[in-house]
Amino acid sequence: MEKFYITTPIYYVNDLPHIGHTLTTVLADIFARYKKQAGFDAYFTTGTDEHGLKIKQAAEKAGKHPQEFADEVALEFKKAWQLLDIQYDYFIRTTNPKHKGLAQHFLGVLRDLGHIYKDIYEGLYCVGCEKFLTESDLNENNRCPLHKPEQTIHQKEENYFFKLSEFTQKVKQLIVEDKFKIEPLERRSEILARIEQGVEDISISREKLDWGVPIPWDKSQTSYVWVEALLNYWTIPQIVDKPNLWPPDLQTLGKEILWFHGVIWPAMLLAVGEKLPQGLFVHSFFMIDGKKMSKSLGNVINPQQLVERYGVDGTRYLLAKSLPYSDDSYVGLAKFDEWYTADLANGLGNLVARVATLAEKAGIENKTNKRKQFKFYPETKSYFDIYRFDLALAFIWEKKIRELDRLIDKRQPWNLAGEKLQEALSDIVTEIPQIAYNLKPFLPATAQEIINQYSGKIKKGESLFPRLK
Numbered sequence: 381m382e383k384f385y386i387t388t389p390i391y392y393v394n395d396l397p398h399i400g401h402t403l404t405t406v407l408a409d410i411f412a413r414y415k416k417q418a419g420f421d422a423y424f425t426t427g428t429d430e431h432g433l434k435i436k437q438a439a440e441k442a443g444k445h446p447q448e449f450a451d452e453v454a455l456e457f458k459k460a461w462q463l464l465d466i467q468y469d470y471f472i473r474t475t476n477p478k479h480k481g482l483a484q485h486f487l488g489v490l491r492d493l494g495h496i497y498k499d500i501y502e503g504l505y506c507v508g509c510e511k512f513l514t515e516s517d518l519n520e521n522n523r524c525p526l527h528k529p530e531q532t533i534h535q536k537e538e539n540y541f542f543k544l545s546e547f548t549q550k551v552k553q554l555i556v557e558d559k560f561k562i563e564p565l566e567r568r569s570e571i572l573a574r575i576e577q578g579v580e581d582i583s584i585s586r587e588k589l590d591w592g593v594p595i596p597w598d599k600s601q602t603s604y605v606w607v608e609a610l611l612n613y614w615t616i617p618q619i620v621d622k623p624n625l626w627p628p629d630l631q632t633l634g635k636e637i638l639w640f641h642g643v644i645w646p647a648m649l650l651a652v653g654e655k656l657p658q659g660l661f662v663h664s665f666f667m668i669d670g671k672k673m674s675k676s677l678g679n680v681i682n683p684q685q686l687v688e689r690y691g692v693d694g695t696r697y698l699l700a701k702s703l704p705y706s707d708d709s710y711v712g713l714a715k716f717d718e719w720y721t722a723d724l725a726n727g728l729g730n731l732v733a734r735v736a737t738l739a740e741k742a743g744i745e746n747k748t749n750k751r752k753q754f755k756f757y758p759e760t761k762s763y764f765d766i767y768r769f770d771l772a773l774a775f776i777w778e779k780k781i782r783e784l785d786r787l788i789d790k791r792q793p794w795n796l797a798g799e800k801l802q803e804a805l806s807d808i809v810t811e812i813p814q815i816a817y818n819l820k821p822f823l824p825a826t827a828q829e830i831i832n833q834y835s836g837k838i839k840k841g842e843s844l845f846p847r848l849k
């Protein structure tokens with residue numbers, strides 16, 4: 381079986397999981413399930429990013445040791461992913477001693493190869509982003525536009541630097557040749573334009589921060605949290621003893637962290653002679669009231685809220701349908717309610733229920749529903765290939781579900797009986813499990829329920845998507 385290594389960013393533990401994190405994790409889970417269903421040996425990883433100033437400060441505020449604090453929040457992420465039926469293969473925590481040791485080894489190699497030097501860093505730093513701010517990152521008040529103004533601080537330290545500038549032309553060439561694919565196109569162009577503006581070397585250590593991985597040749601400094609966090613994708617295959625996983629086949633992320641994944645990360649790998657990931661899928665933001673949803677802005681919706689209202693599969697569906705591809709998506713409960721009722725309760729749920737009732741009456745038995753006979757529609761495949769989960773769903777609803785609704789209205793099977801009724805339903809009862817198979821990566825439990833309900837003697841079932849109260 382061909383391997384397929386897929387990753388999500390590892391989330392900061394200063395924040396409880398909200399539907400922004402959930403979006404990326406659900407998308408990656410959908411993609412991993414799709415690949416598994418299509419016969420790949422997919423390996424899907426996620427996890428938590430637990431070092432750095434931001435986490436240290438959050439722990440202090442909570443009156444806890446950072447490790448204790450990270451233990452608690454990492455557990456919340458695991459619980460959220462369990463709630464949403466996320467089937468990850470490995471959950472990395474950056475405080476894992478194996479990860480720390482391997483990250484130190486990587487840094488040592490970088491240094492031995494001559495890609496590290498010591499220098500003074502002076503400039504503005506955003507604790508929220510955990511990043512040095514360049515001119516183009518600043519708003520009109522010389523602050524980070526994504527976080528609270530007090531999170532932009534001035535820093536002056538003697539640090540170790542990575543010779544990033546020596547590798548950026550090579551990175552650029554690989555992006556241009558699509559050997560290191562960045563999708564969608566808007567993000568690819570954005571990163572190329574930014575490389576054109578010139579790239580400086582980056583500081584990869586901290587002098588005054590103790591909550592981090594010590595620099596192996598100078599224990600008075602700790603690794604810059606981003607460098608160590610990016611390495612999770614590289615340490616995992618070694619931690620789980622699956623070296624053949626390398627390199628990642630698809631890395632999913634939000635657009636605010638594209639610079640790290642699209643430039644710094646491949647440059648680090650080129651510097652030590654490692655293969656690069658095949659590609660990145662970079663989505664845009666969920667926005668609420670015109671602002672990016674984030675803890676710092678206090679406008680979050682959490683996944684539990686959605687699951688309580690729409691169920692697990694309902695939530696997965698709504699997130700996939702709102703996929704912010706190249707533009708941001710405006711999300712909110714009013715829109716989710718509308719989609720849930722139209723697509724799930726009245727659309728899929730109603731179709732499955734009314735056909736099952738008629739099929740039971742006609743005593744129909746579906747003999748052909750052997751697993752092997754199910755296939756992804758060519759359109760489902762092509763939309764998955766370009767990460768258009770929203771279009772894959774639109775296709776299934778508009779071309780498949782609606783088509784069956786139309787056929788039923790035309791044939792009026794409720795006026796038929798006996799053989800005539802069986803005939804009127806025969807193609808419909810075989811198509812419904814086929815639709816379910818195509819929806820399985822999105823709605824794993826519901827799709828399986830439909831497939832079971834439509835195997836053998838078809839029976840009426842429980843309502844798949846209860847009406848909203």
Ligand code: MSP
Nearest residue numbers: 389390391392400401404429609610634665666673
């Ligand atoms: N710890 C870093 C990532 C290190 S990866 C080596 C980090 N963590 S984070 O907790 O801030 O998560 C950022 C990611 O969460 C985004 O890239 C995106 O995948 C997801 N999202 C967070 N808020 C989001 C929205 N409002 N909308 C869409 N996705 C969002 O950055």
